[in-house]
Amino acid sequence: MIRRFAERHPWWSAILGLAVLILLYLIFAIWPEWLVEAIGRKKIFLNALFNGITLGGLYFLVASGFTLIFGLMRNVNLAHGSLYLMGGYIGFFVADWTGLWLLAFPVAFLLVAMFGVILQLVVFRRMEGEDLRQTLVTIGISIVLADLMLWFFGGDFFNITPPGWLSGPMETGIITSQRVRSSGEVVTSTLTYPMVRIVIFLASVVIGIAMWLLLNRTRVGMLIRAGVDDRDMLSATGARIQLVFVGVFAFGAGLAGLAGVVGGTFQSIAPGEDIRFLLASLVVVIVGGMGSIPGAALGALIIGLAEQFGSVYFPTYAVVLTFLIMVLVLAFRPQGLLGRA
Template sequence: MRDWARAHPIWTGIAALLVLILLYLILAVWPEWIDSILRSKKIFLSALFNGITLGGLYFLVASGFTLIFGLMRNVNLAHGSLYLMGGYIGYYVSYTTGYWLLAFPIAFVVVGFVGVLLQFFVFRRMEGEDLRQTLVTIGISIVIADLLLWVVGGDFYVITPPDWLSGPLETGIITSQRVRSSGEVTNFYLSYPMVRIVIFCASVVIGVGMWLLLNRTRIGMLIRAGVDDRDMLSATGARIQLVFAGVFAFGAGLAGMAGVVGGTFQSVAPGEDIRFLLASLVVVIVGGMGSIPGAALGALLIGLAEQIGSIYFPTYAVVLTFLIMVGVLAFRPQGLLGRT
């Protein structure tokens, strides 16, 4: 980070200025002219925090996708269907057992096992054949989506979090003030759903853990070496197919866990697989293939663009997301944090 800041002093200054402006908008009591431009501080902060927490959800989906697509060069367009499968599994586990937390490991294991089957029966036989992988996984995603529709129907399912996560959290951030006739000032504070904050913090922990795994462990070294030169790594005696199967299982399992998160945030329903597959593609393109920090940055930008755009530019919210992608492709095709 320091090396990047020294090499790009102008961009570093711009980023620091934007951070200061954002901190002012969050912490300060707004004057009337800012309040009139941005409607109200409460609306702005709700959109901001919704965008950040939605970015956490996008990161959970896209981090598994960037492992499979960015690191292993496997084009898995059935990744959105794995997300949807995890959401349905999480709903039925939490509904039948009453334990919300139990849905996460079960969705991770079941969807991860499906990922191993995909790697063994599909990708292992199509190494380096991107077009065949694309067409086959599109067909697999359609089959999985139709099977899920046949089994669970077309209803919307919402995963209910436990009671200790159901209420709002008082953030201590002042949204507005009212001055009474006696001169006493009353502050109004922003409350935000506890479950969104907890799940966002969990996504940050998972992201840091993945980065440490890939960059500070022997397993991460084997994965990166296998991507760069598979034949050389095989010559050392490493069981590269076992390593890649484990990576594929982990990436698919993350998609399954993200389905539980998505069902808790919003809902699980047919069509969500396509939505989150497209979001994952955009996040990986913006952040950079194979980069965990890039996936985090891309997910944050896309989440903020969707939520803030839906409030201030409702007609062009989707266009704003793709404008970010087009801008990145035009000026930095490898992604914001991708390798040159």
């Protein structure tokens, strides 16, 4: 895949290769004084970089479910952010009542997936191909769900506490600064980073690879893609396309619930997070390309890094930076970076 891209886009490959080399230098090299004066302390830069990457992993979990429902199935589900918030609340109370952090993930996934099945059967099956009706109805559903969750859970912030073995920092071994004492001894400082963020990011990578393999290397994935392209023809072959689509919708909704548990562990769960993550999912899908799992991963990484670097180096314009990226992609590549033309 990489070789094919390099053959088709040699200039872009050279630019990306140079960018990777520069990034590796910024991560592993000991910064000279002029670089510290230009960018700031290396520790701040590395924290913004790793926070952006791990935030991108969270955005990917939310946006991958959104791109399955919106990009592949052509269902405009603007209640997707509410599914994220619902999963976060479910995960918090499961972890709080049982003391089992890992149990919160499957419970939130299953319960939100079941709610997704109800949405598919009651709402979307009755409005297939009617984008405007789907948009208006799901906006109404998201408002009702937000008010119900506010009434039931209140306006407090909830944070899901990970187990002790994930709570501490992890020593990365990356040198952030180096100084020489008067005695001639060289003292170095290394970067530590929360273990839970690294573990959850690696889990999001595994989920992304599994989703790509499912869609591109299995019979179920073939049915999904064929049903999106020509539903009537696939139905004529005897395939139970509606059952497949219900399963896909449930899986996408479950991913949003799973991401809610991750978000509650990363940051916190509170009213308003549903709108934030719905907008983030829209931006990620637009930047990466609708219906593309690798596109969702790339878009999530770009948006996560833009948010974190923007909040550190351009705090006044952090939000503007995110939407500027979306505008540039729409202007020069409307189908998204990895979307099909």
